[in-house]
Amino acid sequence: MATVTTEAAGTPVTDVEHEQSFLRKYVFSTDHKVIGVQFLITSLLFLLFGGLLALLIRWQIAAPGEPIPLIGGLFPEAMAPSGIMLPEFYNSLVTMHGTFMVFFAIMPLLVGVFANFLIPLQIGARDMAFPRLNMASFWLAFAAGLIMLAGFLVEGGAAGAGWTSYAPLSANPEYTGVSLGQQLWCVSLVVLGLSSIAGSVNYITTVINNRAEGMTWFRLPLSVWSLFITAILALLALPILSGAVIMLLFDQTLGTQFFLQSGGGQPLLWQHLFWFFGHPEVYILILPAMGIASEVIANGSRKPIFGYKSMVFAMVAISFLGFIVWGHHMFQSGMNPTLGTSFMISTLVIAVPSAIKTFNWMGTMWRGNIQLRTSNLFGIGFVMLFVIGGLSGIYMASTPVDVYIHDTYYIVAHIHYVLFGGSLFAIFAGIYYWFPKMFGRMMSETVGKIHFALTFVFFNLAFLPMHEVGLGGMMRRIYDASNYQYLQDMQGLNEFISWSALGLFLVGLIFAGNFIYGMLWGEEAEANPWNANTLEWQTPSPAKHGNWVTLPTVYHGAYEYSHPEVSDKDWLAQNERPEVVTPYEGEPEGAGSTDVAPAGAG
């Protein structure tokens, strides 16, 4: 550690570009930027895969019992004989769609990609504190993904107990008919847990120790704050999941009975452990999105972020509260009403910091010069859809109403508003925004805007009606609704949702095209195409190995846009000389002067 910190403290290192073999440079790289891009590409592939699973699910819902079109013939007997989906296969699809999207797409896209790529660049460091651990974190995640995929190839098929894998269904192979697939699910998540813990330790250490000179805590971009808090959450929450999953694996294979009531175990224990991890996980999946949205909205509005500190404290509050609300997933388990009320209160309280953030984003836009570039569109889209996801969440927090909507499509709609409308929109915003820095080339803005508009439309067409389907009484995870008479009225709506989902998927391909084209043939990017203040834009695009020729010194907060004392431009880089402006008085004492002790030195 000592060596790393001294380096970060700023010996003027010249360009650290040494000769490296292809393998060292692109495959087993320890460069945080390469690792970020590795995460980006693998997670986007998993996202695509998860999307395909979703389409299969939607096919079955729209046309139960009819052969899958086009690719139906490719499936083996055990999944879909003559193209007609078996219930077991449907259940595996539902399980794996959730698992892949949560653990292998959204989570690594937010944390793996942005924490890796952004933290060292935005705090002015040369790399992560533990570059090799960082490399291990990627390869562990990659291996976990492959193990999870292998489920589809083994006998009995992939895990089929839902992404929440409630015991005893998941604990005893007799109940689902899946044994090996269920074990692989457990092993994969344990490996992923290791990856995530390794990553988190690294992010936390780096932010604490490797900040550039003058980069005080309250000058950090909100993206770094969000990733830092997320890493703490992950470090605290993932070991719980790992522990629970190992116990589950023992129940499946060694004959323990942690979650099996037959041997004195407690099925409900799984739910407690899973959701004690699971709710913080929800915030692992949304805080970085909030950080990204703050960056793109402030930059896109050419204004300082409104209420910087309350943004930070709101995130801290959300993550703290996130640990004491897990019971809201279990309101229907016959919970004592007093306990239920306590969980309800903590859950409702989370709405307050979330509302503060929303209003602050609005305040950021207010009287700004809002530039509608793709990243900002996705950022604002994120806020709009997150509001809907937040509001529908209030219904679930209200225990008695949750009695009705629990386990219905209403919940499915909610989770997609939060994870797709929320997290994924922010991920798109982040990719459009930092793409030039990652690849040194630009994505097409025109195509990007089309991508945004169509995604926004199809997203709402696909998921808004799901609220209605849920309130109409349709349960989650039923492979065939056609035998419920009271659900038949909604078959038309379900077909509509399926078409919209197909549209959404195809729109995703536009993004893929734009991404690949941009990477290979896009226009070359300048160092700072968005006129941004944060440090990563004050080094060439793409940033070289080692990031900086001379380590930057920071004089301002990250959001000094449209500063009245800067006349020639509407931005002020964090490392621009201090004599230009009087420091913003809201900053902590000592800010803005050069005698701030270099962070991490000591």
Place this chain on the structure above:
Amino acid sequence: MARIDQRALKRVGLGGALLVVLALTLTGCGPEPQSAMLPASDFAQALQDLFSNIFWWAVGVFVVVEGALIYALVKFRDRPENEEAAQFHGHTLLEIAWTLAPALILVAIFIPTAQLIFQVDQPPENADEAVQVQVVGNQWWWRFNYPELGITTANEMHLPVDRQVELELTSNDVIHSYWVPRLGGKRDVFPGRNTYLWFTPDSTGTYVGACAEYCGTSHALMKTRVVVQDSADFQQWVERQKQPAEAPTDSLAQAGRDVFMRVCIACHTVEGTPAQSEIGPALTHVDSRQTIAAGILENTPENMARWLRNPQQVKPGNKMQIPQLSEDQIEALVAYMETLD
């Protein structure tokens, strides 16, 4: 300076249209309930009322927040003639205001919610006079015991109208969730643990329901129904159910009974016969039920034959594993089942 040009107007129009569409869709799912959302018990009615209460708060917040966002988007859009954006970092009063506003709304939601929790999640005062039914979830059907009345049936529960009901729920295997949308619930059903539901049905009729918690392969085929009757009809049903099965008189049915006592006896109960196993649903009065196989087939001779011919095809993975029967045996068994009314 705040001159709104033609294009901006158009955008407001577009944004407004989108907002209306969103709001309409949300409204569509609110006060105008789907058939399954028409409450037919005190419990369901209370949920419905609280739902609409929250719904209007949500609509209010939705319109204000999204409206303000769209307004800001249009009004403060970057235009060439614009001057540099205003620079401010926050506003303490405003921030306090928009911390308090949501907090107050939440309190307004919290109060009726908390009252209702204690009302629906605790035994009511008259619980000891309630009709008691034990509900046992199985992969993928429901057993109903009326301990006071000495009745055991499956998948179809009969209840008298306007009387307090207490359901005591448990499971034989995995977690299920009992849900009859118009009457009440859902409530999760655990192995080795009891959960409860209390409600009073307020109108007669047949109410359909289902298992709401994913429970394995045929989770989608685990329906249930509740027949709410006036007290005379209910009493009549009770008397009928208490009777053991009558011995069949017709020779085909007798042949059916013989097959039954060889094959089916392993899993089913028919009171008044040696068949007393509890692995499958009680069949003593199977013919009095509207449906078979947990509500997925109408109870007709054809469907009964279909079920007996290949139960695995009707409900994949279900626990009725039987040797392939001949058509003659099936015909005889169907005749026997028809005597069990």
